[in-house]
Amino acid sequence: MAHPHKIVVGLDFGTTYSALAWASTNLPGQINLIGNWPSAGILTHHSAPTEIAYHQGSTTDFSWGYDIPRTARRLKWFKLLLESNDEHVQSGTPLPAGMTAMDITRDFLSALYQHAIGTLWRQNGQAVMSMTKVDFVLTVPAVWSDTAKQRTREAAIAAGMSNEHNLSLLSEPEAAAIYTIKNQDRNAINVHDRIVVCDAGGGTVDLISYTVISINPLKVTECAVGTGDFCGSTYIDRNFEVLLQQRMGHHYKNLRVETQQRIIKNFEEVKCAFRDKPDQSVYHVNVPTIDSIPEAGIFGGEFQLTREEMKQLFDPVVDQIMILINSQVQSICSEGNQVNSVLLVGGFGESPYLFQRLETWCRQWGISAISPHGAATAVVKGAVLRGLEPSIPFQMSTVVRRVRRHYGTPMSTPFIQGRHSERDAYSDPITGRKMARNQVAWFLQKGEPIADDRRITRNFCRSFKKYSGPWIDSMVACDLDRPPSRVTRDVKHVCNITADLSSVSKSCYEKKWKNWRKYYIARYNLDLTISSGDMKFELIFKGASFGSISVDFDL
Template identity: 90%
Template sequence: MAGLHKIIVGLDFGTTYSALAWASTNLPGQINLIGNWPSAGILTHHSAPTEIAYHEGGTTDFSWGYDIPRTVRRLKWFKLLLESNDEHVQSGMPLPPGMTAMDVTRDFFSALYQHAMSTLWKQNGEAVMSMTRVDFVLTVPAVWSDTAKQRTREAAIAAGMLNEHNLSLLSEPEAAAIYTIKNQDRNAINVHDKIVVCDAGGGTVDLISYTVLSINPLKVTECAVGTGDFCGSTYIDRNFEKLLQQRLGSHYNTLRVETQQRIVKNFEEVKCAFRDKPDQSLYHVNVPTVDTIQEAGIYSGEFQLTREEMRGLFDPVIDQIMILISSQIQSISREGSNVNSVLLVGGFGESPYLFQRLEAWCRQWGISAISPHGAATAVVKGAVLRGLEPSLPLQVSTVVRRARRHYGTPMSTLFIPGQHGERDAYTDPITGRKMARNQVSWFLAKGEPITDDRRITKNFCRSFRKYSGPWVDSMVACDLDSPPSRVTQDVKHVCNISADLSTVRKSCYEKKWKNWRRFYVARYNLDLTISSGDMKFELIFRGASFGVSLAPFLFSVALR
């Protein structure tokens, strides 16, 4: 379908809500949010709850988003389980027996995928869709580990997003920055500005700082090591649940599960509207099926919260965010630069109280606080813009990132006395040479600037007498500032690449002799190609590709 026009679908997979948007290369300036969610009724929402409920204790049939009946126990916040193996986190989000977080995510993705595709066919018609390629850009938290990103990618593939489609990953704050800078009002961000992008979502908060080198075309470069933490708005919900249980005491356990869920859902409306106004001393959360429990502060079916209690729910979470922002700004200041503005995006980024706290803090330091229009959709719209760019070369954004880790591949090399230890020494049975195993050839250094589609090539060779099956090479990573020259416990496996050269004729290899016995030498390249959220590891022999492995790529974001 090369040459035919494309549709790019952006998917912002959030902890509490997820969003879809699309645009066509025919009308790249028109980004369409996908709504019409099942069972949402006449209400128009730019996102759907990241929730799923399996029917009758099974693991195949399920409801999702707004389509889940109120009386059914629902799974939520399962996105966090892709990152965390912590038993406490897992116990708070019990999965159906025999299912993993990847399984649940796959099912939720499949629902989003089917909804997106049916919407595109309905809105564009069969004539257009039959000649249109649809590609997906999936956003992921920058704080996530390689493992979490890989789990997300695999769940998306299992859901169908690689079936006749291209699938790419993009970090959430980068997507938000691309959209906001390209669509800013009143030139709030200018060339040479240094900006901190704070993407505050339901589960994670990501911060990445950029120096703006050009607006049109957009060119930015990271100017500090990013940071992030698990301190999104779901932690305010958890604080509310704790307060609710504390105030209700023994009454809490008499409430049905669906009632407990509904109370937390009702709190969301109060949470999203909270502005900490001095003239409002009480806030009310509807409590279904309960009339009055005076000792719990429930009167006529409403749970009362004081202004101080509301701040008590928010402040521990916002304090964590302010520490992250302060640390980010300090790291830039140590380089002799000043931050011009803090850009607040994401679903939690639309919280009036969070912006109120941020604005007051920024004012002390002469920094501008910006909450762009549609902050909650900046990520999904930025994903669409990023996906469109290869088809619109004059609008391509250049984002110079910094690698968070060292990346390389284990290898054997000629033994050099004084450089290699005897524990790694062995004699190659084919060449007879003394070799050192468990050495690492590092492709990419931690902190090294990286641009999209940069290809790094390393040369390797293998000696063999008879080809005997696929060759396997590994990609490894290291978080240390100075990586070891050999494999140690600090060198972590990322992925394997399996290359099948069974179709290559022997005449294509170098022919050599040892002790009157013939052997062959294959000289090949391992190429590392990097984009925003992906890393392609590829074996190239005589100009042809014989094996490819895609793995998530983690940029300069350190989890506190």
């Protein structure tokens, strides 16, 4: 059935909070934030806590977001487990027995999916929804590895987001940049400007820098390789938790789990409002069930923090962000260019203290620091805009990215003395030719500019006596500035592509003879087709596709 119009749902799956928004091709300028979250009787906001609590003894029944009872043991920060193998991250997010981070993510995304679909049907009615195609755009950190992005995609598919829907992934800072530039006030960003977008979230901080080529239609090109790190606002929460434990000593261990969780929640309110004010020397965090513990600095049910202690909680994290921003700016300046502005977006991007630090730093470089209106929702709204663009004439944004790492395929090649190592040498059992294994043909170079839907082709060949497929080729990546010509420990496996050519007739292959024995040669192409956040890796034989795999990766 043909759908006369479409709705695009943007989903910003965050470490601490997640947001949903939607718009239709009928009213593309009207982006609607999805609220009305299921709630256990507490005030809700434009985003819901990325938290889940499984019912006692169950791994299928759960509460999520605002609907979790205060007495329940809640799982949070589990998004970081999709990427990080850090012991501190894993120990801080213990999972139910037999469940993985992908299982938790699937369940949480399924709750968001059902809430989004239910809201759309309730707000638009059956008559509209029955003839409407719904697509999803899920944002992911640009700093994430290919594996983490693939895990996120698979969890979203398992959650239902590909059931009669198109699902696409988009990097968080790119989504924020698209929305901010298209909805800027007072021409804060102009053609030829160079801007650094800092997307500061709960878990990750991503930076991407653009040169603005045109505003309408939007065309930007990356002017430095993007960077990022795990230095979001949750690490301030962790610093506070450590301080709380140190100050309270054995009293902390006597607190119930829900009380500990409530104290951290109460600190979040103080954290979000903190700015370095010389005239405010003490900050207070409500501590339920406790009146006073003078040696811990708790008086009248409030945990007291000095101005210096607050800064000590923030500064290790903010310092790391400022190092990332400085590195990005210096990278641009090293090419003889000037940065005009730094855009601070994301949930942590609304922190007054972080903006204070950024503004002070920018002033000495003559750079404008901008915290755009609605910084916390720029990512989810940008995802909706990006998803609608193909359906709106003359509104398609063009983003030329720089590849964040090298991508290639391992291969064997004829041995060349002096170039190849004898440890890689072997004799091809079919042709008898001396070959070098473990060599890498690099498809994409780190820092190389690349636009949407560019197709890159590399030629390969395979010798065989009898087809015994399927054939398996792999893709690898390397983060070094100059990649090695052979497989080393710095070359990481990304994915496999499996090609089944069992239906191909022998007559289609090139026939050869060696010592009166017949063998065949298949000459084929390995193609890369690249779009925003996704890459299709495909084997082409005589103009036909015989195997492909979609992988998600950083550009």
